[in-house]
Amino acid sequence: MISKEHIIKRFTSYVTIDTQSDPNSDTTPSTKKQWDLANKLAEELKAIGMQDVTIDDNAYIMATLPSNVSHNVPTIGFISHFDTSPDFTGANVKPQIIKNYHGGDIVLNKEENIILSPDYFEDLKQYIGQTLITTDGTTLLGADDKAGICEIISAMEYLINHPEIKHGKIRVGFTPDEEIGRGAHKFDVEKFAADWAYTMDGSQIGELEYENFNAASAVVTIKGKIVHPGYAKGKMINSMYIATEFINSLPRIETPEHTEEYQGFFHLHTINGDVEQTKLQYIIRDHDKGHFEARKEVMQKLTNELNSQYEREVITTEIKDQYFNMREKIEPVMHIVDIAEEAMKQLNIEPLIKAIRGGTDGSQLSYMGLPCPNIFAGGHNFHGRYEYVPVESMIKATEVICKIAELTALKEKTT
Numbered sequence: 001m002i003s004k005e006h007i008i009k010r011f012t013s014y015v016t017i018d019t020q021s022d023p024n025s026d027t028t029p030s031t032k033k034q035w036d037l038a039n040k041l042a043e044e045l046k047a048i049g050m051q052d053v054t055i056d057d058n059a060y061i062m063a064t065l066p067s068n069v070s071h072n073v074p075t076i077g078f079i080s081h082f083d084t085s086p087d088f089t090g091a092n093v094k095p096q097i098i099k100n101y102h103g104g105d106i107v108l109n110k111e112e113n114i115i116l117s118p119d120y121f122e123d124l125k126q127y128i129g130q131t132l133i134t135t136d137g138t139t140l141l142g143a144d145d146k147a148g149i150c151e152i153i154s155a156m157e158y159l160i161n162h163p164e165i166k167h168g169k170i171r172v173g174f175t176p177d178e179e180i181g182r183g184a185h186k187f188d189v190e191k192f193a194a195d196w197a198y199t200m201d202g203s204q205i206g207e208l209e210y211e212n213f214n215a216a217s218a219v220v221t222i223k224g225k226i227v228h229p230g231y232a233k234g235k236m237i238n239s240m241y242i243a244t245e246f247i248n249s250l251p252r253i254e255t256p257e258h259t260e261e262y263q264g265f266f267h268l269h270t271i272n273g274d275v276e277q278t279k280l281q282y283i284i285r286d287h288d289k290g291h292f293e294a295r296k297e298v299m300q301k302l303t304n305e306l307n308s309q310y311e312r313e314v315i316t317t318e319i320k321d322q323y324f325n326m327r328e329k330i331e332p333v334m335h336i337v338d339i340a341e342e343a344m345k346q347l348n349i350e351p352l353i354k355a356i357r358g359g360t361d362g363s364q365l366s367y368m369g370l371p372c373p374n375i376f377a378g379g380h381n382f383h384g385r386y387e388y389v390p391v392e393s394m395i396k397a398t399e400v401i402c403k404i405a406e407l408t409a410l411k412e413k414t415t
């Protein structure tokens with residue numbers, strides 16, 4: 001099977017290239033340095049023997065592994081992103097290899113006393129005896145989602161070297177800027193031309209996800225009236241007090257810190273204000289479409305109610321949909337989840353099927369016509385210095401990709 005050394009070498013060659021994305025940039029990719037890895041990946045895909053390798057003006061990479069069977073098999077795709085989160089630096093990543101993990105504290109950085117401890121990160125305990133890749137405590141690792149890229153390329157390489165494994169046509173797609181919510185934006189679904197795909201962008205081994213939040217953003221702008229405070233009686237309107245009333249009128253327990261699983265929320269993430277004007281920025285999240293719509297209505301109603309107490313309109317609320325729960329698009333083609341689940345079971349991996357409390361590129365792609373559940377890539381503690389990935393999980397993810405390809409080839413394409 002695939003060797004640990006091979007995976008470590010490949011993964012290290014990716015994470016040592018800085019590909020941090022930037023939400024304040026309008027270009028695609030959002031940062032020039034993403035090209036450094038993108039160009040390398042395109043070359044590597046050619047080198048392992050992939051066909052139709054393309055890299056477009058926005059750094060989206062696509063490649064094909066042709067079918068090796070004569071019957072008609074659905075075309076499937078595997079997708080990952082090569083950018084890393086703007087939340088934490090990805091420059092000068094120095095991966096550390098912890099062989100045969102003993103189950104105790106891992107000193108990431110002696111000078112700065114940065115420790116990765118199972119007392120805090122309990123998930124570590126399931127990897128005793130395995131090989132972990134960690135940071136040196138000063139950067140993120142970038143297993144999100146370079147682990148996914150490493151797994152997809154390793155799986156393609158394995159299938160190319162083992163023609164006895166029968167599979168249909170496989171498409172591979174690598175995208176920039178997922179971490180700033182734009183990974184799917186310029187993804188050419190028509191060109192990709194797969195019947196369905198999987199993002200390899202989940203966390204711990206076994207994760208399989210086809211439900212995510214419905215998401216909207218809301219900007220609430222409150223306009224006050226400034227008057228000299230000594231002469232303000234009956235004249236001043238202090239926008240900050242109205243803002244406080246608005247905030248307190250929304251249910252306090254329907255917030256991220258009080259919710260889990262399928263519970264939705266309103267999340268106030270930014271306040272900027274003075275007497276004259278206060279701006280509140282919210283995100284609204286709910287798995288249930290009906291509840292999601294109701295949440296948006298609650299905000300609008302509250303806006304109208306508060307406005308009715310003043311002579312002029314003091315509050316405007318602008319709500320924008322961001323993405324939707326992919327469940328709606330996946331349920332009609334549930335066999336694509338079943339194949340992934342079956343692949344894991346055949347590899348003795350316990351499938352962990354749960355709803356994502358966030359979004360994925362796959363949810364956007366699903367609404368663009370490419371049904372796209374999400375599979376584990378193996379890493380933990382994304383977007384920070386405690387990020388790590390067990391090499392064994394990356395090998396398992398690679399095997400899952402090969403097994404999905406194999407199981408799909410057992411299906412004759414019907415449509």
Ligand SMILES: [Zn+2]
Pocket residue numbers: 081144145178201
């Ligand atoms: Zn990711």
